[in-house]
Amino acid sequence: MFEYYALFVFITLLGPLNSIYLMKKYQLATGTSLKSNVLYCFINGVVSAVVPAIVMAVRRVPFQTTPYSVLMALGLVLSSAIHTVAVFKAYEKGQIAVVNIFSTVGNIIFSCLWGVIVLGEKLSVVGLIAIIMMLSSVVLIQHKGTNQKTDFKLLWLYAIIILSTSATSILSKQHQVETTFATVDTLSFSVWVGALRAIVFAVITPFMMMSKKHNKQIVVSKKPIFYAIASSAVSGGSYIISLFTSKMLPIVITSPLSTGLGILMSTALPWLLFHEKLSRRQIVAAGLSLVGAVMFVIG
Numbered sequence: 001m002f003e004y005y006a007l008f009v010f011i012t013l014l015g016p017l018n019s020i021y022l023m024k025k026y027q028l029a030t031g032t033s034l035k036s037n038v039l040y041c042f043i044n045g046v047v048s049a050v051v052p053a054i055v056m057a058v059r060r061v062p063f064q065t066t067p068y069s070v071l072m073a074l075g076l077v078l079s080s081a082i083h084t085v086a087v088f089k090a091y092e093k094g095q096i097a098v099v100n101i102f103s104t105v106g107n108i109i110f111s112c113l114w115g116v117i118v119l120g121e122k123l124s125v126v127g128l129i130a131i132i133m134m135l136s137s138v139v140l141i142q143h144k145g146t147n148q149k150t151d152f153k154l155l156w157l158y159a160i161i162i163l164s165t166s167a168t169s170i171l172s173k174q175h176q177v178e179t180t181f182a183t184v185d186t187l188s189f190s191v192w193v194g195a196l197r198a199i200v201f202a203v204i205t206p207f208m209m210m211s212k213k214h215n216k217q218i219v220v221s222k223k224p225i226f227y228a229i230a231s232s233a234v235s236g237g238s239y240i241i242s243l244f245t246s247k248m249l250p251i252v253i254t255s256p257l258s259t260g261l262g263i264l265m266s267t268a269l270p271w272l273l274f275h276e277k278l279s280r281r282q283i284v285a286a287g288l289s290l291v292g293a294v295m296f297v298i299g
Contacts, residue, residue, distance in 0.1 A: 004248045011238040011245075012258045016265035018238075022231035029224035040228050041084065042201035045077075047232035049194030052187040052240055063191065064184035072175045072183075073192035076168055077200050083164035090157045104259055105135055106162030111169045111255035119177065121250040130295040134260040137288035169255055176246045186243045194236065260289040 023040075030036040056063060108131060115121040123131075175183060184192070246254065264286050271277075 004245045007241055008245045008249060008254060008257070009261065011241045012261045013265055014234065014238055015258075016262055018231055018234045022227050022234065026224050026227040026231060029227065037084065038201060038204055040231075041081075042198060042204075043225070043228040044232040044235065045194050045197030045199070045201055047194070047229055048236035048239065049191050049198060051233055051236040052190035052194070055240075056187050056191070061185070061187060064188040065192070066182045066184055068178070068181035069175065069184040069189055070192060070196075072171055073189060073196050076171050076193055077196045079164045079167040079171065080197070081200055081204075083161060083168065086157050086160040086164060090161065106158075107165045107169060108135065108256045108259055110162065110166035111173075112252045114166075114170050114173075115250055115252035115255075119173075119251065121252045123252045126295055127253065127256075130260070130292040131256045133288045133292040133295075134256050134263070137260070137263055137285040137292070169251065172243060173246050173251045176243055186240060190236070190240050190243065193239075256292070260292045263289040 026040060027036065030039070053063075055061075112123060112131065116123055175189060176186070183189070268286060
């Protein structure tokens with residue numbers, strides 16, 4: 001069991017490094033517009049399908065398909081696309097901090113509820129305390145200390161964000177532990193997810209490029225394409241590993257643990273790589289995340 005936790009921790013730590021360096025390089029080259037993000041999602045889908053396909057070819061593993069797995073893969077892609085659109089719409093209202101809090105906290109709560117109620121997983125007292133610490137660190141690190149009131153008209157967007165991000169975690173887990181319906185193996189499922197993502201965003205991308213509403217031009221050259229491919233290869237490989245580990249590890253542990261380690265790395269890496277100064281609030285939040293993550297590992 002230790003090797004599965006080691007792999008999970010590895011890919012969880014790799015995620016922030018990917019987003020802070022490779023994805024940041026892509027954004028610096030193309031900008032942060034909706035067009036550039038949609039283009040990235042298309043490239044990500046293509047690479048995410050190619051990586052496991054290469055592994056299957058080398059290992060001579062046959063490609064599999066079942067109706068259930070295809071529907072689950074499509075559900076994952078759609079939930080991810082809905083989440084992306086909802087997040088950008090909420091960002092337009094200037095609620096970035098609130099959006100991130102709702103998304104992270106909601107994902108932990110719903111994932112853990114699914115694990116306990118539907119999958120029959122156990123959540124220890126130590127684990128519950130660790131979750132509370134991590135939720136506190138999420139709110140603490142993203143709270144700006146302003147008196148700005150929340151626009152209640154955005155609540156429906158927050159609900160969509162919470163449900164869509166939770167659905168992504170839950171669907172991935174559910175497919176891997178499914179026993180009633182026939183499912184494909186992990187590599188085939190990864191190919192399906194990547195291929196369907198590429199198809200969905202292949203349809204969306206041309207419309208986005210021609211959209212007058214999002215008329216900001218993006219730079220499409222070898223350099224940003226390289227960063228997008230490299231980032232997608234890392235994220236695609238990490239997703240394959242996460243699917244393998246999700247068969248063995250309960251979602252009531254993996255969901256909050258990934259959040260805690262993600263916050264820790266997202267806080268520490270800019271300080272280590274770019275010598276950015278950390279505020280007292282960030283240090284406390286990173287400490288809470290670290291303690292919570294350690295509690296999960298030893299608990």
